[in-house]
Amino acid sequence: MGFGGEGAGATALAPAVGLRGVTKRYGPVVACAGVDLELMPGEVHGILGENGAGKSTLMKILIGLVQPDEGSIELGGRDVVIHDPQTAAALGIGMVHQHLSLVEALTVWENVLLGDASRFDRSAARRQVMETAEHYGLEIDPDRRVGDLSAGLRQRVELIKCLRRDPKILILDEPTSVLTPGESEQLFTTLRDVVAAEQRAVALVSHKLAEILHATDRITIMRQGRVVERSRTVEATASSLATAMVGRHVNLRSSAAALGVTDLVDDERLRAEREAAAAAAAVAARPVVLDIDRARVVHDGVAVLDDLSIQVRAGEIVGVAGVEGNGQRELGDLLSSLVTLDSGSVVVNGRSARTGRAGCMAELGIGVIPEDRHDSGCVLDLSVAENLVLDRIGSVARLGLVDRKRMRARALELMREFDIQAAGPDAPFGSLSGGNQQRVVLARELGHDPTVLVAAQPTRGLDVGAIEYMSGRLRAAADSGIAVLLVSTELEEILELSDRIVVMSRGRVIGELDRAEATSERLGLLLGGVGDDHDRSRGDAA
Amino acid sequence: MIAVLGVVLASAASAVGDVLSSEAMYQSAMRFAIVLAFAAAGEWVAERAGTLNISIEAMMIGGAYASAVAFGAFDIVPLALLVGVLAGVVVALVQAHLSHQLSIDQFVVGLTLNLFVLGLALFLDSKWEAVTSVVKPTRLPVLHDIPVVGEALFGQPWPMYLIVPVVPLAWWLVFRTRWGLEIRSVGDNPQSADVSGIHVNRRRRESIMVAGAFAGLGGGVLVLGQISIAGYESGHVGLKGIIAIAAVIFGGWTLRGTLMGCVLFGYFFALQQTLPVLGYRINAQLAASLPYLVALLVTAVFATRTRQPRALAQPFVRGLT
Numbered sequence: 127m128g129f130g131g132e133g134a135g136a137t138a139l140a141p142a143v144g145l146r147g148v149t150k151r152y153g154p155v156v157a158c159a160g161v162d163l164e165l166m167p168g169e170v171h172g173i174l175g176e177n178g179a180g181k182s183t184l185m186k187i188l189i190g191l192v193q194p195d196e197g198s199i200e201l202g203g204r205d206v207v208i209h210d211p212q213t214a215a216a217l218g219i220g221m222v223h224q225h226l227s228l229v230e231a232l233t234v235w236e237n238v239l240l241g242d243a244s245r246f247d248r249s250a251a252r253r254q255v256m257e258t259a260e261h262y263g264l265e266i267d268p269d270r271r272v273g274d275l276s277a278g279l280r281q282r283v284e285l286i287k288c289l290r291r292d293p294k295i296l297i298l299d300e301p302t303s304v305l306t307p308g309e310s311e312q313l314f315t316t317l318r319d320v321v322a323a324e325q326r327a328v329a330l331v332s333h334k335l336a337e338i339l340h341a342t343d344r345i346t347i348m349r350q351g352r353v354v355e356r357s358r359t360v361e362a363t364a365s366s367l368a369t370a371m372v373g374r375h376v377n378l379r380s381s382a383a384a385l386g387v388t389d390l391v392d393d394e395r396l397r398a399e400r401e402a403a404a405a406a407a408a409v410a411a412r413p414v415v416l417d418i419d420r421a422r423v424v425h426d427g428v429a430v431l432d433d434l435s436i437q438v439r440a441g442e443i444v445g446v447a448g449v450e451g452n453g454q455r456e457l458g459d460l461l462s463s464l465v466t467l468d469s470g471s472v473v474v475n476g477r478s479a480r481t482g483r484a485g486c487m488a489e490l491g492i493g494v495i496p497e498d499r500h501d502s503g504c505v506l507d508l509s510v511a512e513n514l515v516l517d518r519i520g521s522v523a524r525l526g527l528v529d530r531k532r533m534r535a536r537a538l539e540l541m542r543e544f545d546i547q548a549a550g551p552d553a554p555f556g557s558l559s560g561g562n563q564q565r566v567v568l569a570r571e572l573g574h575d576p577t578v579l580v581a582a583q584p585t586r587g588l589d590v591g592a593i594e595y596m597s598g599r600l601r602a603a604a605d606s607g608i609a610v611l612l613v614s615t616e617l618e619e620i621l622e623l624s625d626r627i628v629v630m631s632r633g634r635v636i637g638e639l640d641r642a643e644a645t646s647e648r649l650g651l652l653l654g655g656v657g658d659d660h661d662r663s664r665g666d667a668a
Numbered sequence: 669m670i671a672v673l674g675v676v677l678a679s680a681a682s683a684v685g686d687v688l689s690s691e692a693m694y695q696s697a698m699r700f701a702i703v704l705a706f707a708a709a710g711e712w713v714a715e716r717a718g719t720l721n722i723s724i725e726a727m728m729i730g731g732a733y734a735s736a737v738a739f740g741a742f743d744i745v746p747l748a749l750l751v752g753v754l755a756g757v758v759v760a761l762v763q764a765h766l767s768h769q770l771s772i773d774q775f776v777v778g779l780t781l782n783l784f785v786l787g788l789a790l791f792l793d794s795k796w797e798a799v800t801s802v803v804k805p806t807r808l809p810v811l812h813d814i815p816v817v818g819e820a821l822f823g824q825p826w827p828m829y830l831i832v833p834v835v836p837l838a839w840w841l842v843f844r845t846r847w848g849l850e851i852r853s854v855g856d857n858p859q860s861a862d863v864s865g866i867h868v869n870r871r872r873r874e875s876i877m878v879a880g881a882f883a884g885l886g887g888g889v890l891v892l893g894q895i896s897i898a899g900y901e902s903g904h905v906g907l908k909g910i911i912a913i914a915a916v917i918f919g920g921w922t923l924r925g926t927l928m929g930c931v932l933f934g935y936f937f938a939l940q941q942t943l944p945v946l947g948y949r950i951n952a953q954l955a956a957s958l959p960y961l962v963a964l965l966v967t968a969v970f971a972t973r974t975r976q977p978r979a980l981a982q983p984f985v986r987g988l989t
Contacts, residue, residue: 191863211863214865223863227864229857230856230857231977232853232856236849236852240849240861241864245846246845246846246849
């Protein structure tokens, strides 16, 4: 199973793979600009950068999913062209994808075998899966359907799939985004073994500082498609990395959410927590505005929301924490009037929602910043102005026809108020940057004075500046008396903003913490409740 | 909805008690079911790979007409069936490349092909004479003497028995070969299949070829084993391809269920044919619409509740995501 060939001493000098001057453009956008990168055997190489810095594109070039416009790839001393994932696999490059490459309807062993070219032999394949699993301490039942597995176990399958092909180079793209802290720790332990014992080269792509500092030997930082800094991990500090990554000095506290380094700012946090505790006491006296009571939604025989109860008071931010895929999306859909409840109720200021009717939640004064703004937040082909009035076209209409003058006036007003940078109200929405698109959605939802604001992953995919703006707006919305429900998988974002935190797992609330008692450790432990469960299922599998 | 379906089935059967004891009824139902099963087995493979292949109808028509022409010209049944297979594959080639290489909407391509091949067969029929013929039934000794169902199961013209290897072949292809594993992966999650290094659209094209071959064979069996009227008529296939799609949906995208669907629909096709023979007076148009009515009910009931390939009918284009 080892990385054969050269000994460790010799390979310490020769890189396993080298990228030279790799450039990739998408229209006017340069995703990668002349990137040089060398991965050494026996090392974990962290590739750090904000969302959109070009990390994922670079890795896709390496795995053959994207063809570079310029530059070359050198593997074991000779230039190679990687046309497609098959070529990459043949060259010994394997990747654990951010959104895993597994097929839910197939079993574990079938998934591991997928994409191979060897003879199709069921029993040999199952045996190999078990051998690989045992070798790396990644226990798994080869006959389970992948769709029935937890996120952590799925990633384990993905890792086995990769390692079984004995790759010289292993790429992990944001591997912890769907994992609990406990599962992440286990992943990094496995990685250490893989690297130290077998001299593989590992690229760990992440936007989380803490993770990069913890798990890598060497760091390359990317910003706007370029490499801006290279260093050895032992010489790096969180603040130096953060500054390089963002391109300016950052206040670690206010940007902690984006960078994943809450534990580095404990002193400031303690002070903030004391202030928060006092504020929380005041909030507790206010009336409950949003009352979700034993909401239950069953989809394909699975309870995606399982007697979920959450209350939000006026002027309060309630953070919903949890590992991705535990019902957060369905909660957002429910409050966007997209889902019909099987039982339970949603009540806003004493008025019960008739779930399932289009617009029923908006009628009650619930504004939603959806998880995926392109999918459900706006229409890319319409103009900024049209998007801004999309849900209240009646307010700018006369005799059933849209009054374009009033629409533009309303748009200009909102664009000023929310500082939306666009060529004008008639600019196509798709021409705006991610941060400005998100502001349009925010402006529309806040524009008609909601009583409840639901923000689902509001900062995903945004740069640090846009994240700061969004955080400020959410805080201001709460201060003005709006009940805010913040759904996020970023623990730091939750800790940063919430007055109260509920933890969701498998469609249920499994724990609740006040701001004063919430630390990332305690939250991590609560999320680890999922971890316990997951350990049990491992026991079953064994 | 299930209850409604049950009532329809029960009333259809019980209202005409002697239908159940009619050998001719079983014989006829079995022939319809087998012809449907060829196309449905092919359709099942294509759908497992993610194509809702409505041109299965055109593939059957192509197979039926080509077989009839070849039979008229050479008078050799195996050769005629082979020509039918080829015709099905030719239609499949067009569907596959238009929908999974040029990324044209599969339904637009399918609908167009269905109308085009239907018209083409009629047009060519004025040039080349097509001959349909029922091959003399092969009666298996002893077995075919079993009362009521013996004739239906063991007294069919030999092309009908080709279904015996075809169905296991379809199952083996999908569940016991690497190709089949890849077929199932591209039907369920083409993005994952792509990053795993599988040529998604190539596999989908191949699955449509398989559907074309099976449906073409089904068309051939139809004109050489079932239809006794001399000459080719446009109504021979008569939307049986579409019914085959309904059978796949009825079967919840399992092969066993698909076959049960073929038997169900075969029964209703036979009912429409047998009732007048048995002396029942029933509006001919109403009787003729029965299988399609049941198909409509079945798709309405089953299309939403069963586990369909998740990427069914979704085109795959490698994106930036």
